[in-house]
Amino acid sequence: MTAAPSPRHDRVAELSADQLRQRLGEAIEIYVNAMGYPPSTAQQRAPMWSAHMLRPGWRCVGAFNERDELVGIGYGYLGNSGQWWHEQVRRGLLAKHDDEAVETWLHDYFELTELHVRPDSQGGGLGEEVLRRLLDGAPGGKVLLSTPEGPTRAWRLYRRVGFQDVLRDYHFTGDPRPFAVLGRPLPLDPR
Numbered sequence: 084m085t086a087a088p089s090p091r092h093d094r095v096a097e098l099s100a101d102q103l104r105q106r107l108g109e110a111i112e113i114y115v116n117a118m119g120y121p122p123s124t125a126q127q128r129a130p131m132w133s134a135h136m137l138r139p140g141w142r143c144v145g146a147f148n149e150r151d152e153l154v155g156i157g158y159g160y161l162g163n164s165g166q167w168w169h170e171q172v173r174r175g176l177l178a179k180h181d182d183e184a185v186e187t188w189l190h191d192y193f194e195l196t197e198l199h200v201r202p203d204s205q206g207g208g209l210g211e212e213v214l215r216r217l218l219d220g221a222p223g224g225k226v227l228l229s230t231p232e233g234p235t236r237a238w239r240l241y242r243r244v245g246f247q248d249v250l251r252d253y254h255f256t257g258d259p260r261p262f263a264v265l266g267r268p269l270p271l272d273p274r
């Protein structure tokens with residue numbers, strides 16, 4: 084068994100859109116492996132991730148190991164009406180809650196779109212490092228994300244940094260899995 088990696092030995096840094104474009108294949112491979120998706124998913128995701136880079140408030144953080152391999156990736160942008168995810172969450176909030184929930188959550192928020200750590204680097208705190216760096220200085224008064232219903236390591240992380248339930252057991256169009264939408268005000272509390 085390999086020892087859990089220590090974040091002290093990894094470099095966590097903000098990536099520009101150009102920097103991510105140069106390492107897009109590597110980044111999407113982390114996503115596919117971390118989520119356990121089939122390799123063909125990568126081809127569908129590359130144009131989507133590239134389009135996301137152009138959205139207002141887009142911000143990305145990567146983690147690199149001592150061999151300068153990308154081992155963690157996180158990005159997000161300002162959520163807005165017309166975006167697929169925003170409209171899906173709006174539909175869910177109206178169905179399960181009310182207009183007030185839409186008012187409370189779906190304005191002035193940063194959508195945490197992706198957060199993944201390469202499987203061989205998980206379990207050592209690197210995900211939290213990437214998350215904190217990404218949200219430190221992210222635009223918006225709140226952060227929202229969706230994650231498959233747990234329990235998972237992602238759930239432990241999100242609860243640990245204070246995310247609360249916005250929607251539970253929600254079905255996004257085209258995905259049979261139940262998801263939770265979680266959110267909290269920004270900035271995060273210090274550790």
Ligand SMILES: CC(C)(COP(=O)(O)OP(=O)(O)OC[C@H]1O[C@@H](n2cnc3c(N)ncnc32)[C@H](O)[C@@H]1OP(=O)(O)O)[C@@H](O)C(=O)NCCC(=O)NCCS
Nearest residue numbers: 117198199200205206207208209210211230236237239240
């Ligand atoms: C979710 C994910 C990004 C979290 O990243 P991670 O680096 O594995 O996890 P964390 O930063 O939360 O740290 C994990 C553990 O290390 C521990 N840890 C924290 N700091 C540490 C340190 N300095 N040294 C050693 N361990 C540490 C944490 O307590 C945590 O313990 P837990 O697993 O019992 O909760 C990652 O596991 C992943 O990619 N999962 C699959 C994809 C996924 O679900 N992504 C989210 C989709 S919404």
